[in-house]
Amino acid sequence: MSNTIGVIVFPGSNCDHDAYHAMKHIMNAETRFLWHKETDLGDIDLLIIPGGFSYGDYLRSGAIARFSPIMQSVVDYAAAGKPVLGICNGFQILLESGLLPGAMLHNEQLRFICKDVHIRTESNGSLFTSGMKKGQVFRIPVSHGEGNYFIDDNGLNELENNEQIAFRYCNTEGEITPESNINGSVSNIAGITNKGGNVLGMMPHPERAMEPVLGNTDGKLFFESVFNRLQPA
Amino acid sequence: MYKAKINITLRKSILDPKGKAAHHALHNLGLKDVNGVRIGKFIEMDIQAESDKEAYELAETACSKLLANEVMEDYQIRIEKN
Numbered sequence: 001m002s003n004t005i006g007v008i009v010f011p012g013s014n015c016d017h018d019a020y021h022a023m024k025h026i027m028n029a030e031t032r033f034l035w036h037k038e039t040d041l042g043d044i045d046l047l048i049i050p051g052g053f054s055y056g057d058y059l060r061s062g063a064i065a066r067f068s069p070i071m072q073s074v075v076d077y078a079a080a081g082k083p084v085l086g087i088c089n090g091f092q093i094l095l096e097s098g099l100l101p102g103a104m105l106h107n108e109q110l111r112f113i114c115k116d117v118h119i120r121t122e123s124n125g126s127l128f129t130s131g132m133k134k135g136q137v138f139r140i141p142v143s144h145g146e147g148n149y150f151i152d153d154n155g156l157n158e159l160e161n162n163e164q165i166a167f168r169y170c171n172t173e174g175e176i177t178p179e180s181n182i183n184g185s186v187s188n189i190a191g192i193t194n195k196g197g198n199v200l201g202m203m204p205h206p207e208r209a210m211e212p213v214l215g216n217t218d219g220k221l222f223f224e225s226v227f228n229r230l231q232p233a
Numbered sequence: 234m235y236k237a238k239i240n241i242t243l244r245k246s247i248l249d250p251k252g253k254a255a256h257h258a259l260h261n262l263g264l265k266d267v268n269g270v271r272i273g274k275f276i277e278m279d280i281q282a283e284s285d286k287e288a289y290e291l292a293e294t295a296c297s298k299l300l301a302n303e304v305m306e307d308y309q310i311r312i313e314k315n
Contacts, residue, residue: 060302103304110250150305
């Protein structure tokens with residue numbers, strides 16, 4: 001049995017083809033696009049909400065996408081414990097829809113940041129990170145203007161206590177430093193999971209680092225870990 | 234008919250990078266007496282309602298469900314009769 005991956009396409013998604021290519025041609029998984037008006041996720045083993053500018057980022061990033069027909073199915077899908085991965089704008093959509101806690105602010109220095117950064121695995125308790133070592137460092141590209149993760153102190157404590165912080169920005173040695181916190185995120189946070197560990201949102205783009213020709217294959221290591229625990233429907 | 238005038242700003246405890254950048258620029262212009270800048274959104278909504286109260290409640294629902302993200306933003310609503 002092979003896995004079936006679904007990649008949601010909103011008006012304004014622009015990393016949907018990157019995600020499709022990474023899943024279909026690098027991970028060799030059955031992959032299909034899901035237009036945001038679809039509602040049947042029956043055969044999907046991993047749902048990816050890709051990056052981009054859904055609905056032009058009107059009002060706030062991810063705020064309008066949350067009301068697309070497919071999102072109610074995503075909420076039910078996540079509630080059933082199935083894996084949902086939101087990358088970049090996908091992360092913003094998961095925050096706006098309440099599937100993950102917190103919110104996204106403009107990058108502290110107000111610049112759009114597009115470069116490779118290092119992230120460190122903080123918890124390997126989730127479905128996505130179970131194949132990683134705690135402290136494992138990945139070099140993964142980021143590409144965002146609003147990736148400054150915000151949560152209040154109580155929320156942060158809760159994330160810490162439940163081991164929901166999946167990744168933090170770090171330096172090449174894997175140290176968490178103020179300089180490596182590229183966008184001003186609370187506690188260097190680059191990615192978090194829900195309590196159940198089956199919903200992951202992250203700003204970095206592992207799907208853009210899958211092939212030697214692109215100069216970086218850490219994204220493939222990342223997805224190999226994710227695929228570790230996928231169970232065909 | 235009523236008109237709701239809504240101001241949405243980042244919560245006071247949150248650093249507003251756009252406001253900070255504008256503050257800096259104003260100082261560079263020589264307006265040294267500007268002590269702080271917060272940048273937000275202004276939204277006008279025309280509302281069909283029977284009373285001020287009903288219009289306010291509708292605007293509040295719109296803010297809490299969509300127009301503002303209460304994790305990071307505060308909002309103020311003013312209702313005017315058209």
